[in-house]
Amino acid sequence: MFKLFKFKESATTTDNSTTGIPDDATLQQLKDELLGLMAQESTNHYRMGQIYNHIVEKKLAEQAGFKDARDFFSKNLADLSQTALTLYGAVADAFTEPVARRFGVTCLYLLLTYKEVASIQVNHQQPGDTLIEVPDDKGVVSTLPFGSCSVSQMRAAIRIRRKPTSSKPLPPEAEARAEQYRSAVLARFPKGNGTRVKVGLRNDKGSAVLDFTGIPLEQADGLLEALKAMKSSRQ
Structure with missing residues (x-):
């Protein structure tokens, strides 16, 4: 677990009034502090996911x-996107906080x-050893443990799984729009109610298809409501 590095005040510190960083700070010290800040961010997002899940399930x-949790958040916490809340909630539901701090919510x-x-x-308790097939810039696939993968590598691994080799790739805007639909639909079906709703995106000869x-x-009315809400938001 990361610990936020705190610098001690130094009499030799000069010209750092705007940053608060001592002139003699080492690269390793600054790296440690950045890691601590990243862990803090993951902890905050994880807690937001717990709160979101509780509001939805109860x-x-x-x-x-309010009509539902989505209605409440849109009227009271408009700066929090539904996509982000769904992301945080899914991670909080599937993993523990220490795991979230270690690997990051995204x-x-x-x-x-x-x-x-x-x-x-x-293995939700120890996901780091999960093997991921990651393509490089030339499309050559290597198998890496999840713990060694970056966000961009994970996205590339997902993209190649969704793209049949015989079809042209889906445009990024199609994938982004599909993710918006996925978040909107899953928000209507919280896991706490015993449902296991899935929204999948596949490439059908170059066309994006949602399942x-x-x-x-x-x-089923929840699905209709989610789709209507998405249609209204795009008008």
Whole structure:
């Protein structure tokens, strides 16, 4: 677990009034502090995910007179995007806080996505050894442990899994739009209610296709509401 490095005041420190960084600070010391700050960010996002999940699962927004949690957040915390909240919530639901601090919330969310598209098993307590097939700039694929993968490498690994070799790749804007639909739909079906809804993106001869699975019949209206909300937001 990372520890935030704190510099001691030094009488020799000069010309650092704007940064607060001693002139004699070493590269290793600054690296350690950056790692600590990154861990703090992951902890904050993880906690936000826990809070979001609690509000959704306990239906606190509905009890307070809002249509749903999405309605509450859009009216009270507009600066928090639904995509980010869904990301934080998914990671908080699947992993422990120490794991989130170690690997980062964004990378873990991408691991969950890779798990779906690659149909692999992941040890949620120790995900670092999970093998990821990562393509380089020339398309040559190497197998790396998740613990060694960057965010960009995880995204590339997901992209190549979604792209059949016989089809042209999907444009980035299509993938981004698909992620917005995925977040909107999953927000309507919290895992705490026993559902396991999945939204998958596949490349059908160069066309982006969304697949919705695991939606209980009695909750099908939730899918319609999510799609209507997305349509309204794009108008």
